[in-house]
Amino acid sequence: MLNAVLAGFVLAFAAPQVARHLPRQAGTIAALLPAGIFVWLLNQAEMALGPGVVERWPWSPLPGVTLSFHLDGLSLLMALIISGVGALILIYAGAYMQGQAQAGRLYALLLAFMASMLGLVLADNLIALFIFWELTSITSFLLIGWHYQEERSRAAALQALIVTGGGGLALLAGLVLIGLVSGTWEIAGLAAQAGTLQDSGLYLPILLLLWLGAASKSAQFPFHFWLPGAMVAPTPVSAYLHSATMVKAGVYLLARLSPALGGTQEWSLLFMVTGLVTLLLGGWLSLKQDDMKRMLAYSTVSSLGLLVTLLGLGTKLAAEAAALYLLAHALFKGALFMVAGAIDHASGTRDLRRLRGLAGALPTGALAAGLAGLSMAGIPLLAGFAAKEFIYEAALFSGGSVWLLTLLLLAGNVAFVVVAQQMTLRIFSGASLRFEHFHAPGVGLWAGPLVLGALGLALGLLPEVTATLAGAAARAIYGAPVTIHLFVLPDSVTPMLLLSALTIVAGILLYRRRTKLEPWLNWLDQGARLGPENAFRRLVGGLPRFAERVTDMQQNGRLRSYVMWVVGAWLLLLALTWLLRGGPGVPSDLLARLADLRFHELVLVVVILAGLASVMQANTLLTLIVSLGVVGFGTAIVFILFGAPDLAMTQFSIETLGVILFVLVLYRLPGMVRLSPRRTVLRDSVVTGLAGAVVTLMILVITDVPLVSPLKTWFADASEPLGHGHNVVNVILVDFRGFDTMGEITVLGIAAIGIFALLKLRPGRGGESKAGDGEGRT
Amino acid sequence: MEVALAIVIGALYAAGLYMMLRRSMVKLIAGLVLLGYASNLLIFVVSRLTRASPPLVPEGAHSVAEPFADPVPQALILTAIVIGFGLQAFALVLVRRAFQAVNSDDLDQVTASDRPDLQA
């Protein structure tokens, strides 16, 4: 299975090359891979339906990470859809993109997406699943933004990425929690841990995180809005990612985890409510759309809601219904999308109001759409019919508020019937319209929808095959053996059959009177569609502005404010530490220690302090430099007094040199003005005064205890015998710690280079202007 | 003396930071110079003061006789002084060039590289 997944990624890189050399056949060639995978899957079917196929690759010692795959009924069903529809889509894309320069990139992205999606449904490891999950988000992002020249596309792509990406991160947290709580990272092993998981205090957080992930990916309310937005993508993409496969990922995840996490009240409540709201909202909003693709998108949202509802319900019947519907939906919705794309391709419009009577011009299209539409409406003999029967059955035997549930499901299903009619009767029947540039699409555009439509019929006529396939999937969802009994036509009148009939009749009536619904729908539209979407837009639009305000406030360009932050943070941390963890203690005998001060030392101290005061008051350069000099020389004298002649010498010479430099460099600068208002001065004085006091206190505390320095005596003893020198300081500098000195002279050397360059290399001088302006050079 | 010097060092710190909080570039440098003095003196004082002789081995002897000043902080400070000098020299020239580029000593005018909105 790893090979199948990897092949997709690898061939994705080859696709643009193929497209360059064989532009006409590239799509079909690319389709060979998914077709091959499809065949291989069929080959594996027997094993998959039985014990399942497991593949494990040791990959990484990171906790929880392995690369393991598991092919069971559910993943087989999904993988068949992914590869089968994938092959048809690539052929379709080949025709759709005919003659377009960047077609190769599209094939590449589609293949990469297919591989990610396959990985997602085959993965048996929580982290591996997440990896593929995110990959589908990324490829989807690139595909939605296909028409990147248009602002609309870019916005939609970003929107989809943020919504699904954000959900994905929540999901990651959820998955990690599952792994940590259950102690197992393999999905197959999770069901055995269901008790541990559900009794854990973290169950609810896990569920909510999962909900965020699944609902955002599968376009559930309130995250549904990204999906209709994603319709800016080319139609092959919409048909593949945004109806048949990627949007099912959330549903798949719930199905996959329901044996481990499902079956509780919280689970049912959360997902049934979400699902039902989405079902109704999507369904009814689909009635309002004039754009074929948007209508189908809303209808897809609705179908996903239906699936989530069923998974939330969690009964055996619901699992069966979900599996059946999953299959049927992929077939008819994929077909309808492709039909919509083909019509768009042929006529240049997707506007339902401008399309009528196409049956004459596009008989094949009418056939494909008809098959798919019938399945969607749930007409007997087609796959959709059986699915609908099971949905109603699941509702009727759900226990709890049966009638409410049934009624809501009915309301949702009616909308499907209306959409099915829009996609068939409305556009194909009636007098034909004339289009200016009408050109009938070729076989490449019809093969896909036709095959999918026909499959819908075939599955309806071959109940055993459908039952086996869906039954195995249902078993994985339900977590216990399941056998589905299917039939071509019901042999007795059941409540479910009546409900089906009712749905169809209501749908037809509603279709005829759909204009009457307008005001209702508008209300719904404004409340629900614009609500969350607007909130999102405001959030995403407002975020940069908010961020800008916050950032500009901090990063205001004023150095003194930065310094203040540093000093403030430092004092705050110290204050907190001392308050909460105990201070450094109070030094003892301060007076006694002060008493040993001699007179000349006192004078020195006073001179230094006076110099400091003068520095702070200075408002001409000369005063400043002279006062600094006083402080510096004062320091040097301290060094002399306390046994450090070397230091004093260096300090004196550096000080002298420093003063010279100061004068040399700065004498051209104007005098300083007092810029700060009194309040700032006061504030700064208090803050810096505190800082100074802290340092003083620390020195006193530390010097309170005698120091036994092993270094001092060792150096004193070693200097002459080992270092051959009498001046211990110098021996330390050039020998014991010569490495430091080497660093020190390096600093000096580099400083010289830097100064030299600063003074000599200037923008706008001679041929050096390239280095100029803020944009700089690469 | 330790106590007195501790106060001096505290004052040096306070003054250094205070000068860094001014708007003038020249004062900024002065602040940095003061902080340099402060940290050097701090190392000196914190490793205990002694009025005793410098750490020189007398001619003919093999070791320094107690009491003597700790040579280690002296060596550190020497290194730090020299490094500090290099950095200060660079900073001085930088300030001069910045002054030429901005045409003002006022640090509040030196904001263009932080705030894109203030950039022309």
Add this chain to the structure above:
Amino acid sequence: MLPILIPFLMAILSIINWGNRVLHRFLALAGSVGLLFAALALLTTVSEQGILSSNTGDWPAPFGIVLVADLPGAIMVLMAAIVGLAVLVYSTASLDEARERFGYYPLILILLMGMCGAFLTGDLFNLYVWFEIMLIASFALLALGGSRAQLEGSVKYFALNLLVSAFFLTGIGFLYGMTGSLNMAALAQALRAAGPEQPVTTVAIFFMIAFGIKAAMFPLYFWLPASYHTPPVAVSAIFAGLLTKVGVYAMIRMFTLLFVQDTAWTHGLLLVGAALTMLSGVLGAVARREIRRILSFNIISHIGYIVLGLALYRPLALAGAWLYLIHHVIVMATLFLVSGIVQRVGGSFRLARLGGLYQRHPGLALLFLLPALALSGVPPLSGFWPKLVLLQAMLQDGLWLLAAIALLVSLLTLFSMMRIWVGAFWSQAPAGVVTPAPMASVERRMLYGPVLALLALTIAISVFSGPAFELTQRAAEQLLNPQQYIVAVLGESP
């Protein structure tokens, strides 16, 4: 030893032969290739033989200056070597002649040497010296060229970084005053034995501030976004990839080796700091509309992740942090280099003036997209793995809010990076933008080559996250068991 000496020698030779551009180039490349080999050799040796120590001047350990190579240090040396080489190759094609003549190459070499020194030294004061070497070299590089933006950025850079020096020296003074030691291993012993009358935690705060500024943590990072976008891209890249990491490295060293007396408190503070750093950094990234500014802020937010790993203070988290460090060094350098190419072919760094690069340069688009996604932590790229590890560590500790912040930051990073993608690659270039002249093939090779190499490395880490993680796990073990370090330096004594 060699990782320090090789760049040093080459830099010396360059300075002696001042003004010889071609020779400078040659020496720099030779130096960085040599450095790379030395670093590889060092890492293999350390990995096989355990912690190495070398006493300079042959003076016994706590008296002379000792160099210590353990896994964390050796890994970082290798990172420095890799990024150094990539940047130098890139420089040969992207730098203007004037900068090359004014000592660009020796400066880079000294910068690399300073980093290696900082990664390997086992002496606190010596660490200060290396910091100053890096500092002065980076000043000079930052200001080299002398444009107004550069000068302005440099003013802030030096003011705040000299503040670091003062804090650092003060801290060293305090530690010497308390213990009479400068050797880090000896200090570690002394501080562990320190009585309650010693204000160790207070001193720790001094170091936290000093390295917090260096590492660009909130609220101490303001110098970074003020300056990193001003010098030539090659310089930005090496700064972005490595320089702040030295601060983080030092922070991790200090708070695993020396200051572990009161981890509940100090590391708690770091935890809060990390969270704030992540948030405010990523907000800055979302706010800006210029590629290098966005990247600069993203450095900050991701520094938060690394400090987070330290603050959690357990093997899993530290291993994650180290993996993050490796990943971030490479990816950030790549992104800056890519931004340089973007500017080269698109004419600007500002999103408003860029566009259409997806169509015109699909290859470049991929070169941006991959590291951008890696930075955002999109699986299975290199950024995902450490994030996963850190997430596990946070959730194990029950730090829900923190985990939520980390994930949010991840999402916002993605958002900020995709704004670059949308603005520079997807959208159409505004009217009136002049397309720069096409590149000669040599230039192309020199610009794309390093990017490709770094990208290949990213992908290698992505695919072989296992071995990389194992390595960082061992590094984390060494960090959390300082006894090994102490024994390696001081011998088996008490």
Add this chain to the structure above:
Amino acid sequence: MTSIILVVATRLIFPLMLMFSLFLLLRGHDAPGGGFVGGLMAASAFALFAFATSVTRARDALRRSTFRLIGVGLLFAFISGLPGLFAGSPFLTAMWTSAEVPVIGKLSSVLLFDTGVLLVVVGVTLTIVFAMAEADEEEEE
């Protein structure tokens, strides 16, 4: 601007200062002094020379580019560390010859190191002073 007195005084002082600088270097190991202070002294000599005459003439008197001084100084320091390395000891291990040279004392790698320090200090100081003086001249133009 250049006064005669200054020129004459410089002529006299210049060699003296250089000698003193050498003296500081050599005695540094045993008494206060050393390469750093010595270097500053020598640099002052050249700086004085430059003020008394002109930067160009001072550069001529130096005969080497200031960068070369820095580089060679660093190289000295670097080389002084090598013998130890070849002898199997770590970098910077001090080596002493037993030969006693008049005035200088024992030859050693440590002395070489300190000489390196001196050269760097001279080079650095003069680079800065010269560059500054030249920049001033240019700006005045």
